[in-house]
Amino acid sequence: MPFLSSRVIRGAFLGAPQNLELRTIGSHDDTPAPEQPDAGEIDLREKARQEAAAILAEAQKEAGDIKEKARQDGYRQGRQEAAREMEAQRRAVQEQARDLLRAAEEKRREILRGLEEEIVDLIVETAEKLVMQQLSRDPQAVRAVVQEAIALVRDRAQVYVYAHPEDVPVLEESRDELLAALRPNAVLHIVPDKGLRRGGCLVDTPQGMVDATLDTRLEAIRKALGGR
Template sequence: MRSSNRAHPYQRFIPREEVQAVQAWTFAPVDEATLAAQRAEAEARERAARAATEQQLQEAQARGYTEGFEQGRQTGAQEMREALEAPLREQAAEQARRLAAVLASAEAELESLRARVADELLALACDLARQVVRRELAQPLEPLRAAVTEALGELGEEAQPATLRLHPDDLALLQPVLDELLAGRRVQPVADERLSRGGCVLESPLGVVDATIERRWARALATLGRSEPWQPAAAGQETGDG
């Protein structure tokens, strides 16, 4: 009697309708010659891979060497340029400092020269003005008349009576026109030998109008920033006596 525990047919076979895809499986030969050929082929591929890897390493080393050499060359060139330029920059800075010092000294000398020239020009102008005034005083009537007229012009009614002091020679020179100059004014002319010729002093209860040649000369020079006396020789003599 057969056993009832017989395997179901589906346990040994797969129905066609349940098969989705089928691929043939071919068993490779396993003889020694084939295996040796496979091993040789694998070793060849491995050697080729090692050779390629070594080639890549060599190329990478070569590139690294080239790049490193170029970078080192540029760095060295930069350092050399900086080493060469440093003393040149220092030398240029020193030359610039020296040039600035020379220019400053030249400017100071030029300014001093300008001051000396200006002072000499003013002194020359004063000498020329002194000569012009002296030449005008050689014919003293008009300059003296102008000085007296200017002094009287500052005399108001409340400042009278007043005294007009003149050098004796000037008083004699003005005598013909004195009445005309003093018309309507209570002014007494007085000779005073202490005064220089060419000027006058008008004294009144309200003060003194100094119209002497020395005073007018000092006022004229004050506008130029100078204080030279009318008679330099006399001033030098007074300084020496003092």
């Protein structure tokens, strides 16, 4: 029975007291205590640690300086390259602007040359029309042209005046006035020429000729105005 067994065991222990000796297991009185580092060794270790930390800090600082220098160098190099590129672009733009200005100036001159020719042609055409209108209103107008022409050969003894047939009657009527412009005893011949236009004449002498035709006078006007 369980209860009975428990009583027997308990009684057995109570009836037979025994002495027990307690010992520390694994403990030996003769084991030496660990050696403690002296103060000098501690100082050396601390100094070494501090030096290592200083070296590390210096290395980190140098690494940072190198990185910053590289960044600054890269920045400066980038700025220099950008400046060179901008300068190249500026020069290219200036050259393009100069080319455009040269082209514009040449175009302007070309236009002006064309306008000048048109203006000269207009002036010559207007002068021709005025001469013809003047002749239609006053047939005597050709006389002034002939007088001016023969005045250039006033010392000649023989003078031939060639004029358009429609202008010849007017010149014949003015023969005395024309002779007065020449030397005494000069001989004046008035000859009709269908090849000449009205309003002008050719004055011929043995020593030379004076071209006072309308076409020649209009051409002189054109040249005076700078036309071709």
